[in-house]
Amino acid sequence: MDEKNSVAEPNTVQATAASPPSYGDLNSIRDSFGQRFLDSFKRDTNVHVTCGNVSNTDGTGFDVEQAAQNTAHSPLQRRLKGRTGLFVGSGVVLNTGGPASVVIAYVLIGVMLYCTVHALGEMAVLFPVAGSFSHYSTRFLDPAWGFAMGWNYALGWLIVLPLEIVAASITIEYWSPGISNAAWVAVFWALIVSINLFGVRGYGEAEFVFSVIKVVAVVGFIILAIVINCGGGPERGYISGKYWHNPGAFYNNFKGLYSVFINAAFAFGGTELVGLAAAETANPRKSLPIAIKQVFWRITFFYVVSLTLVGLLVRYNDERLIHKSSSANTHASLFVIAIENAGIKVLPSIMNVVIMISVLSVGSSSVYSSSRTLAALAEQGQAPQFLAYIDRKGRPLCAVYVASAIGLLCFLAASDEQITAFGWMMAISGLSSIFTWGSICLSHIRFRRAWKVQGHSVDDLPFKSQPGIIGSWIGFIFNCLVLIAQFWVGFAPIGYAEMSASDLAYNFFSVYLAAPVVLAFYIIYKIWFRTNFVRCHQVDLNYGRRDLHIQHLISQEKVDQAALPAWKKFYKLFC
Template identity: 55%
Template sequence: MSNKVLSNKELDYVRSREAADGSSTEKSGGVLVNDFEEKKEPELTGFAKIKDSFRRYDSEELNLDPNLTDIEKTAIMTANSPLSRKLKNRHLQMIALGGSIGTGLFVGSGSTLRTGGPAGVLIGYGIISTMILCMVNAAGELSVTFPVSGAFVTYNTRFLDPSLSFSLAWNYALQWLVVLPLELVAASMTIQYWDTTTNPAAYVVIFYVLIVAINFFGVKGYGEAEFLFSLIKVLAVTGFIILGIVLVCGGGPNDEGYIGGRYWHNPGAIHNGFKGVCSVFVTAAFAFAGTELAALGAAETADVRKSLPKATKQVFWRIALFYIISLTLVGLLVPYNDERLLGSSSVDANASPFVISIKNAQIKGLPSVMNAVIMIAVLSVGNSSVFASSRTLAAIASAGMAPKIFAYIDKAGRPLFGIIFQCIFGLLCFVCASSKEGDVFTWLLALSGLSSLFTWGGIMLCHIRFRRALYVQGRDTSELVFKSQFGVYGSYYGVTIIGLILIAQFWIALFPSNKPSALNFFENYLGAIVVLAFYIPHKLWRRGSLYIKAKDIDLDTGRRELDLDLLKQEIAEEKEILASKPLYKRIYHFWC
């Protein structure tokens, strides 16, 4: 309400009219001043402010038309989520750059080197890398256009099918629920590099409390922690690349001389043939798990239009520099028949080929530094698991696919009960004190083994359906702020690669040797069975068609810019400005 200059007579009249509802009007230099404009609630401080932040976010109830379909209601609910928008550009940049650098790279690469050989590792990670590039571009396009709660977790409902969305959403939630206890135990096992006498459970308590505390600070706490963790990981991998080049060229202190491609000739470049190369795919997929987290944070990003495209483009550099180059050096420095690789597992940092290569060079002190980095990487993934699972649970609860209590968002923008549930589930980490630790974690890992592949496949299928809906409804990509650099054909390619990987993994899981093994099959293919276990009952209950027709897909709910004509004009102006810049700046903009 704007203030209006009034005469004394007019002020007297207004006072008499407002007397009935108890509001007062005072004159200050002939200016009308109302109680509801001037009075403010006392600002809370200290413990009272902290306590108040846990109360439910007081937002206006959405008066949804009862005639709306479930899909339309889901789109509206997720678009109006009260999650806090506190992630800044630097947070998304570093989360994208170092978010998925974890045990999959530092430790899991040891098992792939042992089973596939150095060339097998590069082939497997290279193929997965091309698929990841297509996936993050698809996720970036969708998330910039629709920065809604849950992002790709809820896109499946809008673009594919509610039953498929239900199964993939719970698949993604379970993936991250399982990761927290796994990573906490991995961190405690890493500590044993220095301390073999203390019970690992003691360290689990420390790490558990740290991760819980970080996430109760809200999305800003997660963002700042990941910024620091990712910065350390990026610096560590960069340092290892420089050291690796020096060692390969014979600059190590052990006087071993020029190494070059010695281990590619003896014992060899590929181990176990085609099956060995295929065995790399799932471990490589596990290594890249978390690449999609930048898109998941779209609803909590202050300026998603500028921040998310930059974060998406950074994935190319992360893959090229931190995965392909570092794994090439690892394959040159460590032979695949090194006995220390035989103990490779997700919780044995001593089997890390990064650590082994430094030990082989007889560089004192650096193995301890590398183990410390591995521990930080493990904590980073554990921290990300709380963020990912709680936001997923909040999104699917808003969509009516999980208990409503998980949709509780407090005044600080935290999905409170989602965080609490993840922290309770994380208590499974204390089985590290049990003699059955190995069995429990084998099956927990089996639950999440293939889940990333289904998540990524869902993202690219949504992108394909989104582009199809634009075409059928007579619209085009001129209204998109950010477009996938590989277009819809990149998503077709990515889905094809995932399909082939699932077929190859089915073969390896069922026939690890010449004879079939039921135990090995369920340990390695349980993730696919979980997806079907969610999908089939939900589809039988809901019935309906197998997919949503392109002409019925909602292309507007959830957008932050609803004036499409104005948006197209702004995009055109931005393109003109970019076109006027020098060639090197245009190239930089395309890749960065």
């Protein structure tokens, strides 16, 4: 073999026990690793996605079929295993509506999200394509609405990154007050960016570790809360439900309940990431249904049960809640306050560590979700073409760089204008999850209609939404109610009679600015490309499907499931 060929095939260098490598061979191995590392950042040459060209042949309108092909053939790596699970802690809402409002609101939003995630799961298992949320809106509703939803979702997560980094730096103040936030901001930014540069595997493994810590902490808190409530705390006796009587179960009347309803919706943000990960999951037909079914337990235990217990242990008028600090502020965390009230000295610091891990987890998820959404938009011709660059390791490298660069806004934490800056950033992204969930439910309704019109049966689906079409209608209506409630609370907030006109205007746009931004994206794109609403008989139900050649396997699985004993069928229903 000549010298040229030996250089072209560096991976042929081998070392055996009988013949140890020479120093020259070791240098070749090092060079090979370094070259492979550098080559991994190059564009994947094995894929041929035509980016940015999704216009009709006459140069007008939007070619939905071409967009479907691009996202279906996205070169994102499918190495994400069934480890990814996300839990985003709820904010301080007890002071807004009282403990009964918290329980009612979280149960209702939990029902809505349960229906929404199942609708998403049905579509994601059948069409595990890149940028699921915006793609489903483009494919089943209207390309203009898909464009608006894609940028709405991307902007929402792009803004979350600097916010969560600042929140993590605030958490550190619990142990090291007086140290500049900028130092911790730099550390956390570098950590989150590094996790995402390891690709989908790095993100998945990091999220697995984060999730295990958070699950153990929440289960431990539930057990501890029951013990404290029954009189097991060192400084308080039997508590039971006395705080529901004094100061009371409700606060601020019906508007307090509506406000908590909105906060509960925001607290669940990120649960839909299970669908976004579909395109990078090794076997979505196996892993996604399990992850989706587990949402029931997350909603039940991590939100409803834990917050019900918190409402039994903390008064809604506790002085530490009066300022309504951010949920990231550990001094206003309901979990920390409940433990401190019991007189337990060590656990508050442990809970603060968990809160910091939760915040970093959300920050990592923000880079992952925003970069994948931007790449999918670019593949559909709805974002700059360079964002569709995906390297040989399946990383949307340019999109990750853009998300990381916007994350540098976290250094505003050291600015005197940080409150104003972050307030307006939150306003732009505040309704992102609500629009996303509503679009998912409506897309599922249209998908089921198209599936039926084109002669398919629901029995042909590899995974069926447990609440079905009725659940999607429930989810869609609930999301509309949240938008109405947010408009009302923004227009006439609690205590609005004592506010000036300028304060009222600022309050409204600070909580509802996202709505006109979404409408602007939609209307401009609609007029520019003259897109049409997608008709049911026009929906392409083939591109991107992974079950086209495995119907016999699906049929056999259904036969096997029918033969299971009753107890195992019940177990499979939720697990």
